[in-house]
Amino acid sequence: MSYPDPTIPSLADVVSQRVDHDVGNTPTKVAVDRLNFFYGQTQALEDVSIRIPAHQVTAFIGPSGCGKSTFLRTLNRMNDIIPGVRLTGTVSIDGQDLYAPQTDVVELRRRVGMVFQKSNPFPKSIFDNVAYGLRINGLTQSRTELEDRVEASLKSAALWNEVNGRLRDSALALSGGQQQRLCIARALAVEPEVLLMDEPASALDPIATQRIEELVYQLKRDYTIVIVTHNMQQAARVSDRTAVFWLGKLVEYDRTSQIFTAPAEKLTEDYVTGRFG
Amino acid sequence: MSRKHVNQLLDIVLHAAGLGATLVGLIVLCALLVDIFSDGLGRLSWDFLTNFPSRRAENAGIFAALAGTVWVMTLTAGLAVPIGVAAAIYLEEYSAGGRWSRLIEINIANLAGVPSVIYGLLGLGLFVRTLAFGRSVLAGAATLALLVLPVVILSSREALRAVSPSLREASYALGATKWQTVWHQVLPVAFPGILTGMILALSRAIGETAPLITIGALTYVPFSPDGIWSPFTVLPIQVFNWVSRPQEAFLENAAAGIIVVLALLLAMNGVAAWLRDRYQH
Numbered sequence: 001m002s003y004p005d006p007t008i009p010s011l012a013d014v015v016s017q018r019v020d021h022d023v024g025n026t027p028t029k030v031a032v033d034r035l036n037f038f039y040g041q042t043q044a045l046e047d048v049s050i051r052i053p054a055h056q057v058t059a060f061i062g063p064s065g066c067g068k069s070t071f072l073r074t075l076n077r078m079n080d081i082i083p084g085v086r087l088t089g090t091v092s093i094d095g096q097d098l099y100a101p102q103t104d105v106v107e108l109r110r111r112v113g114m115v116f117q118k119s120n121p122f123p124k125s126i127f128d129n130v131a132y133g134l135r136i137n138g139l140t141q142s143r144t145e146l147e148d149r150v151e152a153s154l155k156s157a158a159l160w161n162e163v164n165g166r167l168r169d170s171a172l173a174l175s176g177g178q179q180q181r182l183c184i185a186r187a188l189a190v191e192p193e194v195l196l197m198d199e200p201a202s203a204l205d206p207i208a209t210q211r212i213e214e215l216v217y218q219l220k221r222d223y224t225i226v227i228v229t230h231n232m233q234q235a236a237r238v239s240d241r242t243a244v245f246w247l248g249k250l251v252e253y254d255r256t257s258q259i260f261t262a263p264a265e266k267l268t269e270d271y272v273t274g275r276f277g
Numbered sequence: 278m279s280r281k282h283v284n285q286l287l288d289i290v291l292h293a294a295g296l297g298a299t300l301v302g303l304i305v306l307c308a309l310l311v312d313i314f315s316d317g318l319g320r321l322s323w324d325f326l327t328n329f330p331s332r333r334a335e336n337a338g339i340f341a342a343l344a345g346t347v348w349v350m351t352l353t354a355g356l357a358v359p360i361g362v363a364a365a366i367y368l369e370e371y372s373a374g375g376r377w378s379r380l381i382e383i384n385i386a387n388l389a390g391v392p393s394v395i396y397g398l399l400g401l402g403l404f405v406r407t408l409a410f411g412r413s414v415l416a417g418a419a420t421l422a423l424l425v426l427p428v429v430i431l432s433s434r435e436a437l438r439a440v441s442p443s444l445r446e447a448s449y450a451l452g453a454t455k456w457q458t459v460w461h462q463v464l465p466v467a468f469p470g471i472l473t474g475m476i477l478a479l480s481r482a483i484g485e486t487a488p489l490i491t492i493g494a495l496t497y498v499p500f501s502p503d504g505i506w507s508p509f510t511v512l513p514i515q516v517f518n519w520v521s522r523p524q525e526a527f528l529e530n531a532a533a534g535i536i537v538v539l540a541l542l543l544a545m546n547g548v549a550a551w552l553r554d555r556y557q558h
Contacts (some may be wrong), residue, residue, distance in 0.1 A: 106453070109451065132453075145371065
């Protein structure tokens with residue numbers, strides 16, 4: 001086999017096949033202004049400002065340790081559970097400041113769902129996994145309503161056909177890719193507005209990865225999606241806008257096709273061409 | 278001898294020494310069991326289990342002590358487990374960690390090493406006299422509950438720590454409160470470990486003699502407890518009482534009593550093992 005393998009598309013090929021959606025006039029869903037984030041004394045994010053549009057897929061890329069996962073977690077206040085963290089600046093969704101004292105964090109986390117890098121289904125049945133969010137938030141009135149919503153979520157996550165008929169089985173018996181789709185279904189069950197995905201396919205094989213990417217593409221019709229990925233081809237395939245992070249700073253933020261074909265910053269160009277990271 | 282030969286010899290010697298040390302423990306245990314069983318097995322009978330104590334060795338039975346032990350053990354578990362697990366949950370899930378938490382943890386670990394007779398003195402002053410429980414099953418159980426509380430707290434905390442943080446994260450990300458997360462996700466997963474801790478605690482408590490004598494458990498009890506306010510005796514005290522008699526026949530009774538204690542211990546461990554197995558999927 002000659003190297004490089006011509007059947008594997010280059011980044012340029014991937015980008016050229018994209019269909020660019022006009023992101024110019026889309027309303028902003030998440031607005032971040034001058035965010036600084038600290039783990040104790042260490043500063044993890046420096047002066048980050050960004051506007052994430054509704055019903056689009058925004059990708060955060062950058063080398064390991066650049067702060068993209070930390071930033072993702074500030075969007076649903078998951079960093080609150082770590083002791084010793086603090087931040088300055090504002091993060092708001094639909095104009096409401098997430099870090100205002102009267103914010104209901106529980107309600108926030110229902111509106112902003114999260115899917116983690118390593119799938120973490122509860123050691124319960126498939127049905128109970130998806131129903132958990134509905135039960136603890138008291139979102140359904142009857143057993144039939146609960147069952148209907150579980151079915152709808154599993155269908156949205158493209159998992160229904162594979163698990164219908166064995167909803168009582170343990171979630172841990174599913175394959176890696178199925179478990180991750182179950183986690184997506186679980187997050188969708190509480191009907192969030194924003195879905196945060198932290199490298200959702202990094203632990204999966206290529207076929208499972210492809211299914212997740214197709215799912216993300218379908219989901220943006222109903223949700224705003226922010227996806228952290230270290231796989232640049234994935235970012236190029238799946239996202240409408242891309243934000244490049246480096247050492248806690250936001251280096252560049254633009255339409256995906258722009259970032260991968262004609263980036264404005266040298267740092268961005270070096271990163272996407274693989275010169276570092 | 279060359280360096281290499283010395284190392285090889287050392288290897289063999291240490292292997293043999295380790296094996297020997299293990300065997301010492303095993304042999305002593307076996308010798309103990311053989312001695313007990315040879316003395317006591319003949320004495321075990323339905324009469325023995327259902328009779329009350331008597332001045333005549335052949336009529337003496339263990340029923341009062343057995344009933345007392347069951348009463349006290351049940352009540353001790355009922356007091357120690359909820360308080361201990363709740364304390365472990367607070368320390369692990371709610372407290373912010375840091376210096377206070379470490380200080381509390383060290384103190385709890387130290388309490389586990391305090392001689393049990395001191396708990397007896399505490400129980401005498403606090404439960405028997407100040408709170409006026411009297412020399413009752415309740416006072417005995419409360420004293421033993423304090424005694425085993427450190428064990429329950431520490432082992433429950435270990436069980437809670439062993440639960441993967443990603444499970445908690447998944448729960449929080451769905452909008453669960455801390456309490457919902459603990460109740461629905463963490464506790465079910467930690468349950469086998471907590472159960473183990475509970476059995477460890479009860480296994481310690483079942484053999485405790487000094488604190489119960491101190492709080493006033495009786496040694497000659499011709500009745501079984503009729504409530505938590507009733508006077509009582511327990512198996513180890515009954516055995517102790519028989520062993521202090523000069524007649525040979527009472528020594529046989531004592532040995533048979535010890536077999537009953539061992540059987541109870543085995544039964545408790547068996548139930549715990551079965552429950553752990555069921556909940557571990």
